[in-house]
Amino acid sequence: MTKVKICGLKEIEHVEAAVKAGADFIGFMFAPSKRRITVEEAIELAKSIPSTVKKVGVFVNEQTDIIRQIADQVELDYIQYHGDETQEEIQEIGLPAIKAFSIRGEEDIKRAATYDVDYYLFDSPGTNFRGGSGESFDWMLLDKVNIPMEKVILAGGLNGENVGLAIMLVEPFAVDVSSGVEVDGRKSSTAITNFIEIAKGELIL
Numbered sequence: 774m775t776k777v778k779i780c781g782l783k784e785i786e787h788v789e790a791a792v793k794a795g796a797d798f799i800g801f802m803f804a805p806s807k808r809r810i811t812v813e814e815a816i817e818l819a820k821s822i823p824s825t826v827k828k829v830g831v832f833v834n835e836q837t838d839i840i841r842q843i844a845d846q847v848e849l850d851y852i853q854y855h856g857d858e859t860q861e862e863i864q865e866i867g868l869p870a871i872k873a874f875s876i877r878g879e880e881d882i883k884r885a886a887t888y889d890v891d892y893y894l895f896d897s898p899g900t901n902f903r904g905g906s907g908e909s910f911d912w913m914l915l916d917k918v919n920i921p922m923e924k925v926i927l928a929g930g931l932n933g934e935n936v937g938l939a940i941m942l943v944e945p946f947a948v949d950v951s952s953g954v955e956v957d958g959r960k961s962s963t964a965i966t967n968f969i970e971i972a973k974g975e976l977i978l
C-alpha cells in the first residue's frame with residue numbers, strides 16, 4: 774500500500790487527524806516557509822505522534838550543527854534536505870535522509886541518481902520558497918528514473934483529485950502533500966483525511 778507523508782503541519786488538530794487517518798510520515802518545516810514552525814512548537818506537536826508514524830524535519834541548506842540539534846530535540850526520524858545539499862554533506866550528518874529534487878527535466882532525474890539516500894523526493898520547483906508550491910511536474914519524466922520505486926516519494930501539486938491517478942501512473946513508495954490538503958492557506962482535517970483515504974485506496978472518487 775502506498776505510504777503517505779503529510780507536510781507542513783502546524784496545528785495539533787491536523788496532526789491528530791493525519792495520525793488517525795493513517796499517515797506514515799509527518800513533516801515539520803524548519804526552513805523559510807509560510808509553514809515554518811519553531812523547535813518548541815514541533816516538540817509539542819510531536820507528543821501526539823506515535824512511534825509508528827515517522828517524524829520528518831524539512832531543512833533548506835541549513836548548518837550541520839543546527840540540523841543535528843533540532844533532530845535530537847524533536848526526535849526526528851528523517852531529515853528532508855530540500856535545498857542544494859551535497860551527498861557529502863548529507864553523509865557527514867549521518868542521519869536517515871530524504872533528498873528532495875526539483876524536477877524540471879531529465880538532467881534533474883540523472884542528478885538524483887548520483888545520490889545515495891534512504892528516499893528520493895521528486896517535487897516541482899518552488900516559487901517563493903524551495904517547495905510547497907502546489908504545482909505538479911511532468912510525472913512521465915520519472916519513466917527515465919534509475920532509482921528503485923521503493924525509494925521514491927512523489928510530491929508537488931498532489932491533492933485528493935489527482936493522487937489516485939498519480940499513484941496508478943508512477944507507483945511510488947509514498948506520496949507527499951502540503952498545499953493540496955489546505956483550504957484558504959490553512960490545513961484542513963477533512964482534506965487530510967480524504968487525501969490519505971484516497972492514496973491508500975480506501976476511498977474511490
Ligand SMILES: O=C(O)c1ccccc1NCC(=O)[C@H](O)[C@H](O)COP(=O)(O)O
Pocket residue numbers: 780781800802804805806807808831833855896899902903904905906907908928929930931949950951952953
Ligand atoms: O511547504 C513548504 O512551504 C516548503 C518550503 C520550502 C521547502 C520545502 C517545503 N515543503 C516541503 C514538502 O515536502 C512539500 O510537501 C512538497 O514541496 C510538496 O508541496 P505541495 O506542492 O504544496 O504539495
